[in-house]
Amino acid sequence: MRRYDTSIALYERTRKSLAGGVSSNVRYASVPVPLFFERGEGAFLYDVDGNEHIDYVLGNGPAILGHAPKPVIERVAASLARGQVFAAQHPGETALAERLCRLLPGIEVVRFATSGTEAVLMAFRLARAFTGRTKILKFEGHYHGWSDQAYISARPALNEAGPANAPVPVAGSPGMPPSVLDDTVVAGWNDLDLLADALARHKGEVAGVIMEPVMVNGGPTPPKPGYLEGARKLCQEHGALFICDEVITGFRAGLRGAQGRYGVTADLTIYAKAVAAGFPLAMVGGRRDVMDTLLDRGVMHGGTYNGNVQSMEAALAALDILEAGDGAVYRDLERRGTKLMEGLAAIAARHRVPVKVQGLPAIFQVYFTEGPAPSNYRDAVACDRDRALAFHRALQDEGIRTNQQAKWFLSVAHDDVIIDRTLDAADRAMKAVA
Numbered sequence: 070m071r072r073y074d075t076s077i078a079l080y081e082r083t084r085k086s087l088a089g090g091v092s093s094n095v096r097y098a099s100v101p102v103p104l105f106f107e108r109g110e111g112a113f114l115y116d117v118d119g120n121e122h123i124d125y126v127l128g129n130g131p132a133i134l135g136h137a138p139k140p141v142i143e144r145v146a147a148s149l150a151r152g153q154v155f156a157a158q159h160p161g162e163t164a165l166a167e168r169l170c171r172l173l174p175g176i177e178v179v180r181f182a183t184s185g186t187e188a189v190l191m192a193f194r195l196a197r198a199f200t201g202r203t204k205i206l207k208f209e210g211h212y213h214g215w216s217d218q219a220y221i222s223a224r225p226a227l228n229e230a231g232p233a234n235a236p237v238p239v240a241g242s243p244g245m246p247p248s249v250l251d252d253t254v255v256a257g258w259n260d261l262d263l264l265a266d267a268l269a270r271h272k273g274e275v276a277g278v279i280m281e282p283v284m285v286n287g288g289p290t291p292p293k294p295g296y297l298e299g300a301r302k303l304c305q306e307h308g309a310l311f312i313c314d315e316v317i318t319g320f321r322a323g324l325r326g327a328q329g330r331y332g333v334t335a336d337l338t339i340y341a342k343a344v345a346a347g348f349p350l351a352m353v354g355g356r357r358d359v360m361d362t363l364l365d366r367g368v369m370h371g372g373t374y375n376g377n378v379q380s381m382e383a384a385l386a387a388l389d390i391l392e393a394g395d396g397a398v399y400r401d402l403e404r405r406g407t408k409l410m411e412g413l414a415a416i417a418a419r420h421r422v423p424v425k426v427q428g429l430p431a432i433f434q435v436y437f438t439e440g441p442a443p444s445n446y447r448d449a450v451a452c453d454r455d456r457a458l459a460f461h462r463a464l465q466d467e468g469i470r471t472n473q474q475a476k477w478f479l480s481v482a483h484d485d486v487i488i489d490r491t492l493d494a495a496d497r498a499m500k501a502v503a
């Protein structure tokens with residue numbers, strides 16, 4: 070059994086000065102306490118008790134190149150003496166903006182921000198300014214940051230969420246003004262009839278429809294064939310902007326994100342996380358006529374750290390690796406992720422534990438269920454969470470770090486040796502669960 074005595078002592082001490090002992094609520098959940106880490110390197114994290122973890126959390130997505138990737142660190146380090154924030158432009162911004170516009174589907178213009186949460190807020194404002202409408206349509210189980218406007222029905226309790234065919238918006242936190250619910254329409258995802266109904270019920274009111282093009286936060290679930298194209302068409306018919314939140318899927322579902330993978334193009338897209346390989350960077354990009362409202366119509370967007378020197382350098386260095394050979398690293402990532410997914414499914418079958426392993430090779434989840442793989446949030450929450458948590462804990466004892474839903478993020482640093490080691494450990498963990 071691994072010991073976490075130093076983490077436990079540090080957590081007790083930290084709680085006295087840092088609210089809840091953490092800097093983000095999603096970090097509460099780990100056991101026996103929120104753990105403290107000394108350092109990360111490649112696929113590994115080392116905690117303050119000296120335990121090594123093969124890390125499949127990867128900062129919840131950013132560390133697509135593994136922890137502390139050398140080329141990124143070196144380029145950022147070389148930039149440090151030049152300064153950090155100028156409250157002005159610098160050539161690194163131009164270089165990155167040009168590169169992203171050239172690379173990404175539907176991105177004619179970008180604007181940089183610092184976190185996904187605020188980039189989503191900017192997309193909402195752009196959609197409202199462009200269409201002159203107020204409501205945003207979002208989907209149950211989709212997370213778009215913790216703001217008042219977006220943290221709605223991201224993980225609702227089903228006894229509060231209303232019927233599946235017409236969910237009611239549920240505020241995700243105390244302290245959110247009830248008025249935000251009036252501006253939000255919630256629909257079930259992955260079902261075009263539900264979206265068509267919701268848009269028809271709110272005809273002429275919806276400024277934008279936002280979704281994770283592959284649902285990840287509510288449980289990794291790919292879109293049904295034709296769903297993204299159909300959603301885009303419905304948005305067009307109703308005069309609403311189609312907004313893809315690729316904060317997780319960007320540079321993870323493939324070099325060109327979920328849109329590249331599935332061949333659809335949004336009006337506006339939010340990228341963050343993997344784009345800067347661990348440094349804080351988010352962006353909104355998309356149609357020039359929509360983005361031009363920033364200038365033409367005076368739509369306000371600000372942010373002291375937007376476009377800061379180090380985040381630009383980090384993204385440029387990351388793109389050198391991700392773009393090489395038109396995304397050659399993604400071919401490895403797909404192969405290794407598929408091997409891991411199939412290996413986990415085979416292990417569960419061997420131990421007679423009913424699971425479905427679903428998602429994309431670089432972000433997937435082990436669902437404990439006898440039923441079919443989930444196709445939406447309600448299916449995902451119907452799976453056995455206690456068993457998922459037991460598997461997560463058993464994995465942690467084996468030195469494998471996943472998130473509490475037994476969700477797995479993969480990086481290019483997870484080579485075949487690491488995957489094989491992981492599968493051996495997962496076999497013992499699954500035996501413990503069985």
Ligand SMILES: Cc1ncc(COP(=O)(O)O)c(C=O)c1O
Pocket residue numbers: 129183184185186187189212213214215281286314315316317341351
């Ligand atoms: C899909 C999605 N959108 C938005 C966000 C918010 O991003 P941030 O945590 O950078 O504010 C997240 C964070 O996990 C996310 O997964």
